[in-house]
Structures are given as structure tokens and as C-alpha cells.
Amino acid sequence: MSFIDKLKSGMTEAGNKAKILVEQNKLKLANVSKQTQIEKLYKEIGAKVTKRHLAGEQFSTDDCKQELEAISILLLEIEQNEIEIAQLSDEKVCKQCGKDNTIVAKVCIHCNAPFDIIDANAPPHTPVYLEENTKEEK
Numbered sequence: 760m761s762f763i764d765k766l767k768s769g770m771t772e773a774g775n776k777a778k779i780l781v782e783q784n785k786l787k788l789a790n791v792s793k794q795t796q797i798e799k800l801y802k803e804i805g806a807k808v809t810k811r812h813l814a815g816e817q818f819s820t821d822d823c824k825q826e827l828e829a830i831s832i833l834l835l836e837i838e839q840n841e842i843e844i845a846q847l848s849d850e851k852v853c854k855q856c857g858k859d860n861t862i863v864a865k866v867c868i869h870c871n872a873p874f875d876i877i878d879a880n881a882p883p884h885t886p887v888y889l890e891e892n893t894k895e896e897k
């Protein structure tokens with residue numbers, strides 16, 4: 760391989776890495792805005808619950824069906840984006856020690872902390888609010 764070819768291939772690799780970073784940042788930004796939308800919906804639900812309570816009325820989750828459904832969709836989309844972010848990179852960061860590992864690592868090579876297995880075919884997680892509801896009923 761000539762010097763120029765080496766230089767070119769090096770540049771393409773750097774270019775690809777930059778593209779991956781841009782793509783990952785796009786997804787991360789999208790997730791930040793989705794998280795903001797979720798916070799807004801939480802506030803709307805809170806306001807509805809409070810209004811009902813102050814008016815001495817019964818409150819049912821059906822009254823917030825639209826908001827709750829929107830939140831579940833947003834949570835799913837965030838999860839999908841996180842999977843995509845992980846798939847774009849051939850590295851992942853350990854939550855425990857913050858060091859890089861290969862994408863296929865099952866435990867951190869630095870601190871031995873287990874990685875959550877991201878399985879694109881796995882059924883979606885139950886949204887947090889649903890988990891809390893089931894706990895309360897027990």
C-alpha cells in the first residue's frame with residue numbers, strides 16, 4: 760500500500776468514526792428531547808390528578824390514557840435509540856467504572872461488572888409507571 764493509499768484509508772476510517780459520532784449524537788439529542796416530552800407529560804398528569812383531587816372527584820388512569828400511551832411510546836423510542844447507539848459503536852462504556860469495553864463483552868474487563876444484555880428481539884420493558892402500579896396492587 761502506498762503512502763497516499765495509507766493516508767486515504769486512514770482518513771476514511773477517521774471519517775467513518777466521525778460519522779458514527781455524529782449519528783450517535785443525533786440519537787442522543789433525540790432522546791434528550793423525548794425525555795423532555797416525557798417530563799412534560801408527567802407534569803400534565805400531575806396537574807390533572809391534582810385538579811381532580813381538589814374538586815373532590817375520583818381519579819382513574821383512564822383520564823390520562825392519552826398521556827400514558829404517549830409516555831409508553833416515548834420510552835420505547837428511547838430504548839430503540841439506545842440500542843441503535845450501541846449498535847453503531849463497536850465499544851460500550853461500563854456503567855460501573857466508565858471504561859470502554861468491546862460491544863460483545865458480557866462483563867467489564869476492567870471491574871468485572873456485568874453488562875445488561877441488549878437484545879433487539881426481546882419484548883419491550885414494562886414502562887416504569889406500570890411496574891409501580893402492579894406493585895401497589897399487591
Ligand SMILES: [Zn+2]
Nearest residue numbers: 853856867870
Ligand atoms: Zn467496569
